[in-house]
Amino acid sequence: MTKIFLTALLIFTCFASMASALENDTRVFKIYPEIKVEKAHFHNRYGIDLTGDLYMPKDFDATKKYAALAVAGPFGAVKEQVSGLYAQEMAKAGFVALAFDPSFTGESGGAVRSLPSPEINTEDFSAAVDFLATRDFVDAEKIGIIGVCGWGGIALNAAAADTRIKATVASTMYNMSRVAANGYFDADDSAEKRIAARKALNAQRTEDYKKGTYAKAGGVVDPLPDDAPQFVKDYYAYYKTPRGYHKNSVNSNEGWTVTSSLAMVNMPMLAFIGEIEAPVLVVHGEKAHSRYFSEDTFKLLKGDNKELVIIPGASHVDLYDNMEKIPFAKIISFFQENLK
Numbered sequence: 001m002t003k004i005f006l007t008a009l010l011i012f013t014c015f016a017s018m019a020s021a022l023e024n025d026t027r028v029f030k031i032y033p034e035i036k037v038e039k040a041h042f043h044n045r046y047g048i049d050l051t052g053d054l055y056m057p058k059d060f061d062a063t064k065k066y067a068a069l070a071v072a073g074p075f076g077a078v079k080e081q082v083s084g085l086y087a088q089e090m091a092k093a094g095f096v097a098l099a100f101d102p103s104f105t106g107e108s109g110g111a112v113r114s115l116p117s118p119e120i121n122t123e124d125f126s127a128a129v130d131f132l133a134t135r136d137f138v139d140a141e142k143i144g145i146i147g148v149c150g151w152g153g154i155a156l157n158a159a160a161a162d163t164r165i166k167a168t169v170a171s172t173m174y175n176m177s178r179v180a181a182n183g184y185f186d187a188d189d190s191a192e193k194r195i196a197a198r199k200a201l202n203a204q205r206t207e208d209y210k211k212g213t214y215a216k217a218g219g220v221v222d223p224l225p226d227d228a229p230q231f232v233k234d235y236y237a238y239y240k241t242p243r244g245y246h247k248n249s250v251n252s253n254e255g256w257t258v259t260s261s262l263a264m265v266n267m268p269m270l271a272f273i274g275e276i277e278a279p280v281l282v283v284h285g286e287k288a289h290s291r292y293f294s295e296d297t298f299k300l301l302k303g304d305n306k307e308l309v310i311i312p313g314a315s316h317v318d319l320y321d322n323m324e325k326i327p328f329a330k331i332i333s334f335f336q337e338n339l340k
Contacts, residue, residue, distance in 0.1 A: 004324060006053075006184050010267060011013065011313055013125065015064065021160075022037050022038075022039065022053065026078060026080050026246065026247070027080045027081075027084050027101070028081055028242075028243070028244050028245070028246055029081075029084065029085040029088070031088070031090060032092065032158075034058050035053065035055055035057075035058060035088055035091045035092060035177075036060065037053050037055050037056070037088075037239075038053070038054045038056065039052075039053065039054070039100060040052040040053065040054040040100070040131060041192060042127055042128070042130065042131035043127065044103065044120070044123045044126070044127035045123060045126075045183070046103075046120060046128065046298065048103045048104075048108065048109045048110050048120070049108065049109035050100055050101065050102075050103065050108045050109065050124060050127060050128070051079075051100065051101055051106065051107035051108050051109075052098045052099055052100030052101065052128065052131075052239045053079050053080075053081060053084055053087065053098070053100075054096065054098050054313065055084075055087045055088050055090070055091035055096070055097040055098070055099065055251070056091060056096060057091050057092075057093075057094045057095065057096065058091075058092065060137075061137075062136070062137050063137075064166075065137060065138065065139040065142075066094070066095065066137055066138055066139065066142075067094075067095050067096070067138075067139060067142035067143070067144070067335065067340075068095060068096040068097070068098070068132040068142065068143050068144075068340040069087070069090050069095050069096070069097045069098070069136040069143070069144050069145060069146055069335065070097075070098045070100065070125060070128035070129060070132060070143070070144075070145045070146070071083040071084075071086045071087045071090070071097060071098065071099045071100070071146040071147075071148075071233045072099070072100055072102060072125065072128075072143070072145075072147055072148070072151045072154070072155070073146075073147050073148030073149045073150060073151025073152065073154075073155075073171075074148050074149030074150060074151060074172075074251075074320065075116070075150025075151055075174060075176060075270050076105075076150070076219070076249065076250035076251035076255070076256065077148075077149075077246075077249050077250070077251060078101050078105060078106035078107075078246055078247070078248045078249050078250075079099040079101050079107075080105060080106075080246050081098055081244055081246055081249060082148050082149075082244075082320045082321060083099035083100070083146075083151075083322075085149060085320075085321055086099070086146055086148065086171075086326075087099035087126050088164050089328050089332075090146075090331075090332070090335070093328075093332040093335075093336075095335065095339075096132070096135070096137065096138055097237050098128055098132060100124070100128055101119050101248075102116075102121050102124045102125055102151075103115075103117070103121065103251050104116070104117075104120075105248070105250055106247065106248045108247075112214060112257070113214075114214075114216060114250050114254065114255065114256050114257055114260075115124055115214075115256070115257050115260060116176070116256060116260050116263075116264070117263055118154075118157070118176070118177060118263060118264055118267045118269050119267065119270075121151075121154050122154055122157045122158045122269070123162065123167075124160045125145055125154065125155060125158035125162070126149075126158055126161070128145070128166075129143055129145070129162060129164050129165060131170045137149055140164070141166065142166060142339040142340075143164060143165060143166060144165065144166055144167035144168060144169070144338070144339055145158060145159065145165055145168050145169070146151040146165075146168075146169045146171065147168070147170050147171070147173065148171045148172060148173075148319070148320070149171075149172055149174055149185070149290075149316075149320075150174040150176040151170055152170030152172065152174065152282075152293075152294075153157070153170070153173050153174055153175045153176055153177075153270060153293070153297070154172025154176070154269065155166060155168050155170050156170055156173075156174075156236065156269075156270060156273045156276070156280065156297065157167070157269040157270060157273070159175050159273070159276050159278060159280065160270075160271075160272040160273045160275060161272075161277065163277075163278075165278060165282075166278050166279075166282070166339055167278055167279045167281075167334065167335055167338040167339055168276070168279070168280045169279065169280075169281045169282075169283065169331055169335075170280070170281070170282045170283070170294070170333065171283045171284075171319050171326075171331075172283065172284055172285060172288060172290065172294075172295050172316050172317075172318075172319035172320070173284065173290070173297065173301070174290055174293050174295075175269065175270060175293045175297060176264050176269070177264045177265065177267065177269045177270070178268070178293070179293075180246075180261040180264035180265045181194060181265045181268065184289070185292070185335070191284070193199075194249065196267060197261075197265070198262070198265070199208075201258070201259050201261065202259075202262075204258050204259050205262075206258050208257075208258075208259065214257040214258070214259070214285060215257065215258045215259075216254040216257060216258065217239070217255040217256050217257065217258045218254060219239065219240075219250060219251045219252055219253050219254060219255040220232070220235045220236050220239045220240055220251050220255075221236070221248075222236065222240050222250070224236045224240075229289070230289075230315075231243040231288075231289040231290075231315070231316055231317075234316060234317040235317060237250070237317070237322050238317050238320055238321070239251045239252045240252065243321070244320070244321065248327060270297060270300065273297070273300050274300050274301065274302050275302075275337070276301065276302075276303075277303065278305070278338075279305040279306070279307075279334070280301055280306045280307070280332065280336045281306075281307050281330070281334045282294050282297065282301075282306075282307070282308045282309070282331070283296050283308075283309045283311065283327060284309075284310055284311070284314075284319070285310070285311050285313075285314030285315050285316055285318050285319055285325065286311060286312050286313055286314055287313060287314060287315045288314065288315050288316035288318075288319075289315075289316055290316045291310070294308065295308070305338075307334075308328060309330060311325055311326075311327060313325075
């Protein structure tokens with residue numbers, strides 16, 4: 001009887017900081033009922049409260065220690081979209097996996113909404129590591145992270161700063177500071193264009209302050225122009241249709257604040273990723289418009305425990321939810337090898 005009581009007490013303690021199972025489930029991907037999910041609440045070192053969905057392995061046993069993963073992205077998405085799909089697949093493979101909403105988005109806190117920050121968003125990953133590392137059922141020496149799209153670059157930025165991160169996957173990554181400063185394919189990479197952009201954005205700051213609100217840039221373009229580039233059509237097909245639309249998603253709705261790119265331009269990320277000692281797996285689609293971000297970033301990584309995988313025929317958005325294109329077997333084996 002005493003043993004039964006102590007086991008029950010341990011299970012209760014482990015879940016004390018997590019809410020009950022998901023209610024009003026709005027996840028956009030196929031859900032596997034054998035993978036249990038609990039709400040998780042934690043905070044970053046700026047005092048912003050963050051909310052995530054914690055995916056537990058099948059036959060979860062609170063008395064055991066599990067390898068764990070924190071998952072975020074794409075940039076402008078929420079945990080009910082891509083990161084939740086990735087987390088669920090990792091839980092199916094035996095990992096504890098936390099898909100979370102970044103600061104200022106989704107169910108997470110932050111007074112101003114739809115605001116990205118290179119510093120705060122990097123910190124969000126470390127805050128997720130804080131949470132996981134302090135769970136009784138997680139082995140604190142076996143924590144990895146997955147970043148998708150713009151959060152792929154942020155994941156690498158976090159891995160450069162946080163040595164508790166023992167393995168990192170960047171999937172279909174963007175370097176958000178690079179695209180903010182230089183435009184797509186570096187087409188606007190000039191001091192003249194950046195200065196002009198700064199003038200316009202700072203004029204917008206004045207207007208925002210006068211009005212007491214923050215103008216939004218708009219999410220994925222809607223209606224979709226006939227001459228839209230293919231990658232914009234791909235974004236529309238995910239964020240603006242039942243396939244991936246979510247009411248809390250920045251990209252599905254009003255978009256980021258207009259002035260968001262000011263910080264990204266002025267505080268470039270990835271400066272120290274050459275000093276990441278832990279293993280890194282970079283995954284990108286062969287046909288993705290964004291492939292150059294991964295290839296150029298990979299050149300900055302050092303050591304024989306870094307790997308770049310290009311998926312034949314895959315577009316950028318294919319690695320959001322195309323189960324035939326996302327190399328989950330490779331990602332799982334990468335973490336199994338490096339978090340053992």
